[in-house]
Amino acid sequence: MTICTKLAAGFVALCGAAGMAAAETYDLDALRRAVEKYKDVEVALSEGYIPDPSGQCVHAATEGLPAEWGGMGVHYLHPGMLVLAPPGDRVDGMGTHTDFMKPAILLYEPQADGTMELVGIENLVFEAAWKAAGYEEAPMMNGRMWDYMADKPETSADEAHGFMPHYDQHIWLFRENPMGEAMPFNPNVTCDHHQM
Structure with a gap:
């Protein structure tokens, strides 16, 4: 039962x-x-972000999608914002964090010299947690679902990149994306220099 169904009939408008x-x-x-402070990956680490436990750098080609779509890069996750569950076959969590001013995920592109360059941010909510919180539709950001x-x-591809079913939104703040700043993949992001 959601909080909306628990409220008196006179307050239903507030639920909407x-x-x-x-x-x-x-x-x-x-x-x-x-x-911008997260351009220094050490700042991200000091504030609780961790590299995606799968160790992967996400690129469309490795996901069975057209290579020209480009990549997402290496995801640095904030376990507290995602409310991550104990490790299992797939990454899961109970978080419903949607505040992009404090994103739950930072996107980095591996560089030839071994450094990481911040290219964008992302938020992610797991479908089960989102629906349990009473939401029926995906979140929206700047008019985009x-x-x-x-x-x-x-x-054979893993369309969810090792995660349980979820809604996510990427924003390419530091690397121009010809497909649009809110599209999931960016042709200008590569995994060519990624080292496991």
């Missing part, structure tokens, strides 16, 4: 307004300023 909290609008320049990702057992 609360549901709208999942539709957020952000100024991209303000977001850049808010997360977040992407839904779930692995399809009938394919």
Whole structure:
């Protein structure tokens, strides 16, 4: 039972307004300023971000998608914001964090010299947790519904990149994306220099 169904009939309108909290609008320049400090990956690590436990650098080609779509890079996750579950076959969690001013995921592109370059940010909510919180539709950011990702057992690719079914939204703040700043893959991001 959601919080909305627990409220008295006179407050149902408030539940609709609360549901709208999942539709957020952000100024991209303000977001850049808010997360610029994470250009130094050591700052990200000191604030609790960790490299994706799978160790992978996500690229469309390795996901069975057209290589020209490009990559996402290496994801640095904040376990506290994602409320990650104990390790299992797939990354899972109970978080419903959607604040891009403090993103749950930072996206880095591995460089030839071994350093990591911040290229974007992301938020992710696991489908089960999102629905348990009373939301029926995906979150929205700047008028765009977040992407839904779930692995399809009938394919050899892992469409959810090792995660349980989830909604996510990428924002390319520090690397131009010709496909759009909110698209999941970026043709200008590569995994060519990734080392496991």
